[in-house]
Amino acid sequence: MPAGSILVADDDTAIRTVLNQALSRAGYEVRLTGNAATLWRWVSQGEGDLVITDVVMPDENAFDLLPRIKKMRPNLPVIVMSAQNTFMTAIRASERGAYEYLPKPFDLKELIAIVGRALAEPKERSATPAEDTEFDSIPLVGRSPAMQEIYRVLARLMQTDLTVMISGESGTGKELVARALHDYGKRRNGPFVAVNMAAIPRDLIESELFGHERGAFTGAVAQRIGRFELAHRGTIFLDEIGEMPLQLQTKILRVLQEREVQRIGSSQPVPVDVRVIAASNQNLLKAVAQRRFREDLYYRLNVVALRMPPLRERASDIPDLARHFLEKVAEQESSAPKRIDPGALDVLMRYGWPGNVRQLEHALESAVALSGARSTLYAKDFDLPVDMIAAELDPLALLDVPESGINFEQLMMGIERRLLERALQKSGGNKARAASMLNMKRTTLISKFKSLEACV
16 A cells, blocks of 8 residues: 655656655655646646645746645645755745755655655645745855755744744854844744844843833933834844843743843833844853853753854855855946956865855955956955965965975876866866867877876
C-alpha cells in the first residue's frame, strides 16, 4: 500500500526522473508532468495527497497557480522548488500558501523528510495563503546556500508572532533580517521600533524601554512613552541584547511573560501587544555560564534561533551584493551604476571582510567616490590591505625568498605551468585564444606544454 500519492510538476525531465526514483523508493505513488495545466487538472479532480512543483513552467507560473490550488483544496500541502534562489522567491512561496520552499539544487533526503512531515501533519494545519503584498525593494541579497537557509526560515516565520533571536558578527545584517520579519509579516502595518542596548547609557535604559511619569525622578519634567508602548501592535527589535544590565533583564522577562509594562513612577500596568526580536554579536550561552545573562531570559528569547553568516562564509554572494550596492549608490546620485573590473572583483571575493556586509557597502561607496568620472572600478580604488592590492596590480608582488631558500627552476616551472593551465581554462580549452591571452603564438603555447610534460 503506497504511503501517499505525490504529484510532481517540473519541465526538466532530469528533475522529474530523479524525484520519481527517490519518492518511489520511499514508498510513494508518483505522477509526473511537465506543465501546470496537467497539474491543475489532477488537483481539480481530487488526485494526489501532496504536490511538488517548480515555480517556472512553460504554460503558467506556479505562484499564479498556487492560490487556485489552495482555494479548491486548502489542506493539500504544496512544496515549491525554484532555481530562482532569492529572498523574494521564498517570501512569495510563503504568501501563496506553500507548505515549504526548496531552492535548487536540493538534498533528496531533506525533500523526503519534508514530504513525510507534510503528510503526517493534521490537515487543518496545512498552510493557507496570506495577503499578497508588493514591495519596492529587496532587503536581503545573496544566493549562497547559507542565505538560502535564512530565506527558508524567514518564510516560515512571516505569518507567526514567535520570538526570534538573531546572532552573528557585527555588520552581517541582523537588523535587516529583523526589519524583513516585520515588513513582510502580519504586523507590517504596525510600528517597527529598534533599540540598540549598547548605545543607551545604562541609567537611562529602563526609562527608554518602559517610559516614565512626570516627576518620577530628577529631570523627569514630562511623561515619557517607552519603546515597548511605541511598538504596540508592531515589532520591537532589541539589538545587542547582551549589553542589558542584569537588573533590567528581570523586568524584560516579566514583560515577555505578562505582556505589560510599568512606567517608572507609576503603579498602573500598561498592556502591550508586541513581537520581540532580539539580536547579539556575543555568545549569549557563554554569558549565561558566566552569570552575565539570565538563563530563563535567554530561553524565552531564543524561541527561534537565526545565525547570520559572516561574509567570508558566503563569498559567492559578493558579486550580487556589489551590484546591489552600486545600483543603490547610482540611484542616490541619479547616475548610471559603475561596474567592477573582473580582477578587482576577484580581490573582493578573496578578502576576509572582518566588517562583513557593512564593510563591503562602505568600501564600494568609497570606491565610487574615489574613482571620479570613471565607469569601471579597479582594485586600487578600494581601501583594502596593501598586499591584496599589490597582488592584483603586480602578480609578482607577493613572491619572496624564504630563509631556507627555494628551488628556482622548480618554482619557475610551476609558475609557467599554472599560467598556461589558467589561460587554457579561461579560454574554454581554445588553444589559440589561450595563446592570445598570454601574448604568444599558438605553436609556442603547445611547445611549452610539451616541454613541461617532458620535465615531469
